[in-house]
Amino acid sequence: MELSKNYTPAAVEGKWYQHWMDKGYFRSKPDNRPPFTIVIPPPNVTGVLHMGHTLNETVQDILIRRARMSGYNTCWVPGSDHASIATEAKVVNMLKTEKGIEKSQLTREEFLKHAFEWKEKYGGIIYSQIKKLGCSCDWDRVTFTMDDHYYKAVIKVFTDLYNKGLIYRGARMINWDPKAKTALSDEEVQYKDLQGKLYHVQYAIADPSGEPTGQFITIATQRPETIMGDTAICVNPEDDRYKHLAGYFAIVPLVNRRVPIIFDTYVDKEFGTGALKVTPAHDINDYNLGLKHNLEVIDTLNDDGTLSAAAGVFIGEDRFVARKKVIATLHEHGLLIKEQEYTTRLGYSERNPDTVVEPRISTQWFVKMAELTKPALDAVVNGDVNIHPGDRFLATYKYWMENVKDWCISRQLWWGQQIPAYYAPDGTFEVANSIEEAIAQFKAKGADYKASDLRQDEDCLDTWFSSWLWPMEVFNGISQPDNEEIKYYYPTNVLVTGQDIIFFWVARMIMAGLEYKHEKPFSDVYFTGMVRDKLGRKMSKQLGNSPDLLELIDRFGADAVRFGIMISSPAGNDLLFDDASCEQGRNFCNKIWNALKLVKMWEDRVAPGTNAGNDHFAIQWFESRLNEVQQQVAELFKDFKLSEALKIIYSLVWDDFCSWYLEWVKPGFEQPVDAAIYSKTVYFFEQLMQLLHPFMPFATEEIYQQLQNRTAGDDLIVKQYTAPATPDASILVQGALAKEVISGIRDARNKHQIKPKDQIALHIDTTQENTFKQIEEMLAKQVNAKSIAYTKTAIPNCINMVVQKDKFYLETETELDPAAQKEQLEKDLVYLQGFLVSVEKKLSNERFVQNAKPEVVDAERKKKEDAEAKIAAITESLKTL
RNA sequence: GGGAGUUUAGCUCAGCUGGUUCAGAGCAUCUGCCUUACAAGCAGAGGGUCGAUGGUUCGAAUCCGUCAACUCCCA
Numbered sequence: 001m002e003l004s005k006n007y008t009p010a011a012v013e014g015k016w017y018q019h020w021m022d023k024g025y026f027r028s029k030p031d032n033r034p035p036f037t038i039v040i041p042p043p044n045v046t047g048v049l050h051m052g053h054t055l056n057e058t059v060q061d062i063l064i065r066r067a068r069m070s071g072y073n074t075c076w077v078p079g080s081d082h083a084s085i086a087t088e089a090k091v092v093n094m095l096k097t098e099k100g101i102e103k104s105q106l107t108r109e110e111f112l113k114h115a116f117e118w119k120e121k122y123g124g125i126i127y128s129q130i131k132k133l134g135c136s137c138d139w140d141r142v143t144f145t146m147d148d149h150y151y152k153a154v155i156k157v158f159t160d161l162y163n164k165g166l167i168y169r170g171a172r173m174i175n176w177d178p179k180a181k182t183a184l185s186d187e188e189v190q191y192k193d194l195q196g197k198l199y200h201v202q203y204a205i206a207d208p209s210g211e212p213t214g215q216f217i218t219i220a221t222q223r224p225e226t227i228m229g230d231t232a233i234c235v236n237p238e239d240d241r242y243k244h245l246a247g248y249f250a251i252v253p254l255v256n257r258r259v260p261i262i263f264d265t266y267v268d269k270e271f272g273t274g275a276l277k278v279t280p281a282h283d284i285n286d287y288n289l290g291l292k293h294n295l296e297v298i299d300t301l302n303d304d305g306t307l308s309a310a311a312g313v314f315i316g317e318d319r320f321v322a323r324k325k326v327i328a329t330l331h332e333h334g335l336l337i338k339e340q341e342y343t344t345r346l347g348y349s350e351r352n353p354d355t356v357v358e359p360r361i362s363t364q365w366f367v368k369m370a371e372l373t374k375p376a377l378d379a380v381v382n383g384d385v386n387i388h389p390g391d392r393f394l395a396t397y398k399y400w401m402e403n404v405k406d407w408c409i410s411r412q413l414w415w416g417q418q419i420p421a422y423y424a425p426d427g428t429f430e431v432a433n434s435i436e437e438a439i440a441q442f443k444a445k446g447a448d449y450k451a452s453d454l455r456q457d458e459d460c461l462d463t464w465f466s467s468w469l470w471p472m473e474v475f476n477g478i479s480q481p482d483n484e485e486i487k488y489y490y491p492t493n494v495l496v497t498g499q500d501i502i503f504f505w506v507a508r509m510i511m512a513g514l515e516y517k518h519e520k521p522f523s524d525v526y527f528t529g530m531v532r533d534k535l536g537r538k539m540s541k542q543l544g545n546s547p548d549l550l551e552l553i554d555r556f557g558a559d560a561v562r563f564g565i566m567i568s569s570p571a572g573n574d575l576l577f578d579d580a581s582c583e584q585g586r587n588f589c590n591k592i593w594n595a596l597k598l599v600k601m602w603e604d605r606v607a608p609g610t611n612a613g614n615d616h617f618a619i620q621w622f623e624s625r626l627n628e629v630q631q632q633v634a635e636l637f638k639d640f641k642l643s644e645a646l647k648i649i650y651s652l653v654w655d656d657f658c659s660w661y662l663e664w665v666k667p668g669f670e671q672p673v674d675a676a677i678y679s680k681t682v683y684f685f686e687q688l689m690q691l692l693h694p695f696m697p698f699a700t701e702e703i704y705q706q707l708q709n710r711t712a713g714d715d716l717i718v719k720q721y722t723a724p725a726t727p728d729a730s731i732l733v734q735g736a737l738a739k740e741v742i743s744g745i746r747d748a749r750n751k752h753q754i755k756p757k758d759q760i761a762l763h764i765d766t767t768q769e770n771t772f773k774q775i776e777e778m779l780a781k782q783v784n785a786k787s788i789a790y791t792k793t794a795i796p797n798c799i800n801m802v803v804q805k806d807k808f809y810l811e812t813e814t815e816l817d818p819a820a821q822k823e824q825l826e827k828d829l830v831y832l833q834g835f836l837v838s839v840e841k842k843l844s845n846e847r848f849v850q851n852a853k854p855e856v857v858d859a860e861r862k863k864k865e866d867a868e869a870k871i872a873a874i875t876e877s878l879k880t881l
Numbered sequence: 882g883g884g885a886g887u888u889u890a891g892c893u894c895a896g897c898u899g900g901u902u903c904a905g906a907g908c909a910u911c912u913g914c915c916u917u918a919c920a921a922g923c924a925g926a927g928g929g930u931c932g933a934u935g936g937u938u939c940g941a942a943u944c945c946g947u948c949a950a951c952u953c954c955c956a
Contacts, residue, residue, distance in 0.1 A: 006921070191956090345956090395885060396954060403955085499953095534892090536952095567907080568893070574952085576893065580908070587921045594919035601918075644895075647906075662918085669917055743925080750925050756914060784916095835901070842900085847939040856900055863901080 003600060003706070007586075007593035009557025012702040017131060025068075025717050026136045028075035030488035036072035037492040038064055039471050040137065041505070042145065044083030044463075045123040046090055049549050051531040051539055051565070051577055052498060053126075054133065058562045059528060060496045061135045062642055065694035067493075068136070069721050075489055076136060077474045079143035080123060084463040085180050085188075085351035088415040091115045108414050115415050119144075129549055134558050134697045136717070143474045145466040146416075153478035154417040154466045155433055157516070162431040166368045167409075169421070173287045174408050176360035177349040178305030178319075182412040183364050185462060186405060187504050189347040189357050196346075198272060199224050200338035201330055203233060203250040206258060210249065217242070217250055217261070218337060220272025222344055223282070224330065225323040228255050228311040229300040232278040234289060237263040239274050253335050254326065255312045262293050284359050297361060303412075305358060319358070365410040365419060365459070376510040377401040379520050385510060387525045388640045393502060400503050407508075409462045416460030423455045468508035471495075471521035478516060492522045499527040526640050529574040531565075536576055552582060559696035560585030566646050566695060588650060589699045592689075595658050596703050598666070599681055607672035614676045617774050618664035620728070621735040623680075625656050626687055628732065630724035633691060646695050653688050660739065664778040682707055690719055737804065738775050744803045745783040745810065751824070752799055754814050759786040761811040763795045768806075800825065800877035805869045807877060818881045825881075829874050836867040 004011075020026060028035075038060050043053055060076060068074040091114055095101040103111060123144070130137065143150065161167040175184040201224065202216040217233060233250040235242040245261045252259055259278075266289060267276050280290030281299040290297060300311035305319050313329075314322045330336040347357040379385045380397055387393050410419060422438035423429045424447060432438035435451050442449050472478050477486035491513070497506065506525055513521035532538055539546035552561050563585025568575045629652045636645040661684070665677050685707055689700040693716050704716040745762070754760065762785040764772055769790055772779070776788050791809070794800075798809035800821060842848050843860055 003918095006919085393885090399884070399955075502954095530953095573887090573894085578893090578908090581893095583921075584908075587919095590921055591919065594922085596918080598918035647895090651906085658919085659923085666918095747925060750913065753913085756916070756924080838901075842940080845939055848900090849939090851939060852900065859900080859902090866902090 003597050007589045007699060009559060009589065009698065013134070013558055013698045016698050016701045017134065019715070020136065020717055023715065025715070026138050027140055028073055028138050030484055031073055033071060033073040035489050036064070036067035036074045037489045038494055038496070039077045039474055039492055040079060041495070041497045042079045042081040042467060042470060043126050044086060045080045045119050046083055046086050049126055049129040050546050051549070054549055054561065055528050055531055055565050055575070056496055056498065057130055057133055057135050058565055059526065059642060061133070062566070062694040063494055063496070064136055065697060065717070066637060068717070069690065069693065069719060071720060075138055077141045077143060078127065078130065078137035078139065079474060080126065081145040081463055081467050082415060084411055084413050084416040084460065085177070085182065087115065087119070088413050089180060089352065091118050091415065094118060111414050132550060132553055132558060133562065141474065145463065149476055149479045150466065150473050151417050153469055153473045154461060155420045156478060157469060158461065159420055159431055159433050161367065166371065167365060168368065169363065169365050171361055171363045172366065172408070173284050173359055174362050174364055175347065176303070176358040176362065177352055177355055178303065178358055179352045179355040180349065180413070181303050183362060183408050183410060184349060184357060185408045185464070188350040190350055190353070191345045191347050194344055194346050196222050196342050196344040198222055198340040198342040199327065199336060200273060200340065201227070201253065202335045202337055203253060205245065206249040206251060208247040210258060212251070217245070217275050218273045219275045219277045220340070221277055222342065223323070224326045225307070225319055226279045226282045226300060227252060227277065227326060228313060229279040229281050229298045230257070230259055230277045231280060231290065231296045231298060232259050232293065233261045234264050234267050234276045234278050235261065235274060236265055236267045236269045238265070239269045241274060253330060253333065264289060264293070281361055282359055287361065299361060301358060301360065364408050367407040367409055369404045369406055372511040372515060373401045373404055375514045376507060379510055379514060385520050385525060386523065388527065393499060393527060397502060397507065401507065409465045410459040411462055413460050416463065417466060419457040419459050419461060421457040423457070424449055425453060464504050464508060467505060468512040471509060471513060472517060490517060491520050494524045494526055495522040496526045496528065498530065500530070524640070531577050532574055534576050534578040547579065556582040556586040557589060557698070559589055559699045563588060563646070563696055566643055567650070588654070589696070591654055591658060592699060592703060595662060595685070596706055598662060599685060600706070602667070602673040602678055605667070605672050606675050606678045608675060616665060616677060617734070618661055618778065619677065619680050621731050622656065622661045622684055624727035624731045625652065625735065626684060627724040628727040630691060649692050649695070653692065657684065657688060663782065689716060690721065693717065734771055737771070738779065741803050741808070742779065742782045744801055745808065748799050748801050748810060749783070752814065752816060754812055756784065758812065758814065759784050761786060762788045763791045763798065763809040763811065764788065765791050765807040765809070794876060794880040796880055800880065802828070802870060802873045802877065805866070805873060807873050822878065822881050825874050825878055829871065829878070832867050832871050832874070836864065836871065839864045839867065
């Protein structure tokens with residue numbers, strides 16, 4: 001079959017993916033082999049694959065494929081999470097715009113039906129993209145965090161933690177998303193720096209008896225719309241400006257409430273006016289002050305961010321509209337005396353990025369973190385779980401673990417696991433796996449209720465409260481503990497994820513794993529960096545700088561995209577992604593494809609019966625190079641240095657194999673090929689494809705299949721690696737010398753403007769004639785020499801050059817310019833003499849000879865000898881000019 | 882405000898426990914080639930006082946101090 005001019009990914013990718021699927025290569029069942037398990041960090045169902053995912057999935061596929069080829073029973077579990085807030089927001093929006101339905105018109109059950117329909121429709125997009133990328137996930141294991149068994153597992157864990165006293169219900173200051181109308185955990189709030197204003201507002205002062213003194217105290221606030229919730233004014237006890245106000249009151253403007261003036265060192269004398277208005281319901285610090293000083297809490301906001309009746313004024317207005325109105329009113333009354341520019345930080349909702357989060361007091365469910373974090377911290381600190389790269393994230397992890405606050409897990413949403421707390425009419429409640437169990441529990445306490453008497457908590461659980469069970473429940477490890485699969489696959493091997501979810505997810509999975517399996521969920525965590533555009537900007541929808549994955553694959557091929565993202569991806573560092581690197585990947589595929597074409601051309605020209613080729617220097621050399629790189633790759637994989645591994649494979653294939661090896665063994669035009677050389681070349685090619693396969697699965701499989709006729713089941717994807725042999729160091733040195741001589745001669749030819757077609761006669765003055773004798777043929781071909789001769793004396797009228805200790809004379813018909821040659825040689829001479837001086841200086845330094853390691857001193861002596869020999873060679877050459 | 886990280890060729894980055902085969906790679910640039918696998922290619926070349934400044938050492942891109950710039954995390 002005629003091979004196409006260039007590699008055409010579209011023609012092979014779908015074909016091989018289907019073949020692998022048909023053969024069941026991605027499927028895993030427990031057996032006698034050691035397992036190698038990865039659980040996919042579940043992308044959320046609302047998403048499409050972006051470049052961050054692409055990097056992530058590619059890394060996982062590389063690890064899985066390499067393990068599959070290394071004797072492991074590999075299991076890569078795909079899935080997605082339900083993304084409570086984001087999905088509910090999308091569904092609500094869809095219902096409104098497409099069907100004109102408000103969520104409030106629906107029952108919980110009706111809403112969930114719509115949500116599941118939505119998930120069926122859009123949730124699969126991401127899987128098809130992962131397939132396009134070539135990922136070898138076990139598609140029979142797709143798991144969703146709202147699957148029935150998963151749902152039950154989450155409820156079971158909730159009940160269990162509650163019974164252990166690790167979950168409680170209570171009123172706390174929480175982060176409120178007024179758009180989604182739900183509480184958020186601390187981790188779901190993103191802070192942004194903003195230019196705000198500080199308003200200086202006057203409050204009238206009343207004396208201890210309550211009589212107005214006619215004086216005012218000025219406070220500074222960013223949030224004048226919360227004034228109506230003020231229940232104190234606080235100043236620093238050391239502040240001389242306010243000391244006389246002990247026992248006095250302030251009158252809150254707009255609502256004329258009389259509130260105490262309190263003293264606390266919390267207040268910074270230097271900030272603003274040194275006087276702080278205290279609004280316990282709407283600021284975490286004020287809340288704490290309120291607790292300390294026993295202040296009244298007045299919540300002036302509704303759950304949608306509008307002012308509540310408790311505000312007294314501007315009731316029903318949005319908080320930002322109310323702010324403007326309050327300012328205007330204060331201004332009218334002459335109470336607003338100054339506006340000041342001020343840089344501040346505001347919290348935004350992670351899932352509704354345009355919505356400012358409101359600190360709010362609310363009754364929610366919390367997980368007590370202290371007991372759970374302790375073992376999870378130890379697991380990482382003592383190296384049971386290894387984080388890559390290095391321990392760069394260890395400090396961050398430690399800090400968070402040591403300072404973590406209780407985790408708010410209730411969300412005022414429907415899309416998620418409904419909290420299994422059942423309330424009796426009298427307000428008491430029981431937490432149970434089902435309403436029947438709740439009734440029984442009530443009964444045990446002497447309260448007799450029917451199901452219709454009880455009301456289940458309306459709220460659902462934080463998505464992360466389900467995804468922290470992921471490495472266990474994808475194997476039913478919570479719902480059916482100690483089943484065969486969880487025993488076989490858990491703990492998993494590697495977790496590959498972005499560093500941005502270290503707290504959301506990684507830390508909590510470790511906690512859950514230790515709590516429920518008494519074992520870490522994974523041995524290694526590999527953090528990928530953030531994918532940025534080539535200007536270093538984050539990729540975002542707003543900037544439109546995130547390339548479309550499917551379009552990239554169409555343009556370059558999946559292998560090229562994988563290559564592109566991996567080659568620019570040092571572990572853990574942010575990577576600047578540029579289409580150009582995919583282009584490099586495409587060119588690489590093409591290069592290999594063309595090497596295939598060359599080798600295939602030889603297929604019909606094999607000279608039978610000859611085996612002389614086995615002694616060919618190129619074969620021995622490449623065998624060693626291959627072994628050397630195979631060993632290096634194995635080391636790099638151990639350290640998760642995938643990008644570097646790809647780089648050295650790339651260089652092995654392109655430079656060593658294509659540029660040197662193939663040129664060295666290539667027969668003359670239409671000449672026969674030695675049988676041994678041919679079969680060795682095919683073997684090397686297969687080895688290279690095998691080494692490269694995890695990175696570029698499609699092209700390598702295609703080429704592997706093209707190289708020889710294969711029997712059924714002989715597929716590269718499952719071809720097992722063999723342990724590399726030890727490379728022959730002396731052959732490698734000779735190979736390096738050959739390359740250096742060839743490049744040197746080519747350079748000399750170039751510099752003297754000898755046309756590529758003009759032949760030279762080469763004379764070599766060397767002490768290692770045998771070395772050159774065995775590479776004579778390939779050397780002559782590579783530098784276009786018509787003859788090679790050995791000499792012990794200088795040849796006149798030649799281009800002179802020196803490589804290491806050997807002298808080369810290039811005899812040519814072209815007119816030579818001795819002055820230019822002389823200049824070049826003299827330049828080298830000056831450099832070498834300077835080098836020699838520095839080495840001698842070092843060696844004559846007694847302290848160096850005494851203190852340095854013997855091998856270092858020896859190395860310096862060797863350098864000295866080499867430099868002297870080379871100087872001698874150059875000096876001799878110069879004499880002939 | 883607290884903590885972490887980064888600063889090496891035009892660009893993106895390697896350089897582990899200090900020793901001129903460590904001053905590197907890829908891309909980009911320049912020169913010469915449509916050589917019978919590949920112009921998405923081949924053969925070559927140029928380019929950096931390793932952020933600044935002190936110190937330790939026989940010797941520092943590599944260790945320590947200070948400073949500067951940038952990035953990220955936390956409050």
